[in-house]
Amino acid sequence: MEINDLTAAELRVWRAFPRGEQVDFGTAGDEDTAGGADWGPERTLRASVLRALLVSAPQEEGEIAVLWVTGARITGVLDLTHAVIDHPVRLIGCHFDERPELYGIQLRRLSLRGSVLPGVGLGAARVDGTLRLTDCRVQGPLSLAGAQISGAVFLDGAELTAPDPSEPVLRLNQAVINDDLWAPGMRAQGELRLSGATISGSVNLTDAQLDRPGLIAIDGQTLTVEGDLQLRRAEIHGWIGLRGARIAGRLDLSYARLSNPGDATLRARSSMIGELWLRKGPPPEGTLNLRRAVIDDLFLEPEMVPAEVRLDNLVYTTLTPHEPAERRLAMLERDRDGYVPHAYEQLTAAYRRIGDDNAARLVQLAKQRRHRSTLSWYGRMWGHVQDATVGYGFRPLRAFGWLVSLLAVGSVTYALNEPQPLKADEAPHFNAVFFTLDLLLPVISFGQEGAFDPAGWCQALSYVLVLTGWVLATAILAGVTRTVNRQ
Known part of the structure; x- marks a missing residue:
């Protein structure tokens, strides 16, 4: 591309790039990026110019080149499929008319903070630093499937929607993140697909609002998190699927509001969890499914137990806080599978580990009485x-x-x-x-x-x-x- 073909706005960016200088097209601090489609040519950049700049622009000796643009409208498709970019990219508060195609891209750092986009294609991308999508409004699928991120991924305050309700708004399946997935306050109208992802740090979804009533809101099947999965004060309409997941730290659902009436609200079947916290909030509206899960510390307040649970073959080492057996037995009586002997044995073992033999005997007595209800009439009579x-x-x-x-x-x-x-x-x-x-x-x-x-x-x-x-x-x-x- 000849430099004579550039508009005034594009020429500013072209000249600032080799020196790593910021080009700010913004006019006011409280400007709404959603109205960027109406921005004029004085702050409009063609995606093809940015592509040429990143792929083949000359370097300036002694300077570190950075694409750093704020408050621009970007027209056309920014297609950097399989490109190798040696420079950090910061497109802050920009309005994209079309979805950027960045499949298989390799770059050092990418920040789209505060931008409005009709989707982002970052599948199989490799980012050697952080990926920042803070406060972004993505009105289409955000795909990071199979991506490898050496730093953290920031989605705090982001708003994710998709025109097709059946399509995930966020694809992180099979992705590898060597730091945190940081998304407090995120709002999503659709599915977060995290199945098969590996996250070396923690996943922070504190104060998140996820809306997919009756359907899966978080697909974390076989998800691996080396730190915590935090959903404190989150509001989730739909269900969380963690079948086969491994969470080394804490799955924290403190103060959360989980709603999926008539079906499961949390499915953690066959998962391995360091600590599961259900406390200080309304009980989930839906079934709590922990079948075949292995949990080191189950922090479950009796008031947080929903109307239906599934606890068959659930294994836990400790059950906190310490409560009288009468308050814990109500949980076992709500098991959707009916009489589950293993659930009574687990509760008995938990009381014995802390030396409360009287509570352990009460649980065993309750087990025999529950078992009696499954017998024939003469068996029930002898049981009485x-x-x-x-x-x-x-x-x-x-x-x-x-x-x-x-x-x-x-x-x-x-x-x-x-x-x-x-x-x-x-x-x-x-x-x-x-x-x-x-x-x-x-x-x-x-x-x-x-x-x-x-x-x-x-x-x-x-x-x-x-x-x-x-x-x-x-x-x-x-x-x-x-x-x-x-x-």
Whole structure:
């Protein structure tokens, strides 16, 4: 391109480039870049000029060339597909009429801060520094699929929309970021596709607003984050998919508002998470799916448990904050899969790790009662007997209470209504207490039961005591066996 073909605005940029100087076309500090389509020729640059400048412009000895433009309108397609650019590019607060095509580009640093674009194609790009899209308004797909970024990616305050609701507004699938993905306050009307991405730092989506009702808002399948995934105070309409993801630090959902009524709001199935925080906010409107997840520290406040959960084969080391077993059991009763024995075992193990054996016993007792509801009618009946007598082995003193009560009833009754001896000349001295014990204890004999014969309603009481004794002994034996097996 001949320099004589350049407009006045383009000539300013051409001359400033070799010296790394900024060219500012802005007229006011509060100017709205969205109205850039109406900007005149005095601040309009052709994309072909910028391409020629970056690809083949001469260098000035002793200077570092930088393309640094503020407040310009860029017309045409900035096509730098597979280009190798040795200079930083800063197009700040610019208005792009057409989507830049930067597939496979290699460059040191790219900043489009505050710009308005109809999409950005950065698939398979390689950036040796930072990629800054702070406060950008991207009205089409932002593609970074397969990109390699050695620095951080900044999307803080960005607004992402796409004309096609089925198309992701952000593609980061299979991308590699060697620093943070920094996007607090980002607003997105569509899907964030992070599947298969590897991020060496943290992902910060604090205060983000993601709107995709009924559909996936964040696709983080097999996502790897070496730091934290922060969604503090985020508002998400749609669901978060983290199946098979690995988050070494904290998945922080503190103060977040998650809404996907009638379906899952968080699907972290088969994921590995250092810490999962659900605290200080309204409970998610939708199912919490943690099936087969492995979590080191599950920080889950009872008030944050949604109406439905899925916890089958969930493994966690610690459960915080420490709460009474009664408050934690409500979570297990909301499991969409019904009775899940593994969930009760995990909660029991969590209490035992901190030495709260009483809470662990309460959880095991609740497990037996929940299991009882899955049995046949006669199994449920026998379960009620075990529960009433010895609390399934977790309330052994209850059996002693039954024994003492029945012993008192029988002793008083037979003391007032002494039965007749079967053989008067051979019968021992009658003792109401030991006669009652003979009836209650099916194995031990004190020689009273076989020597005396109660009559009338006292005889009916003796049958009841014998039957109750056998039931009580069987229930105690079942409870002791269960306790021994558990130990």
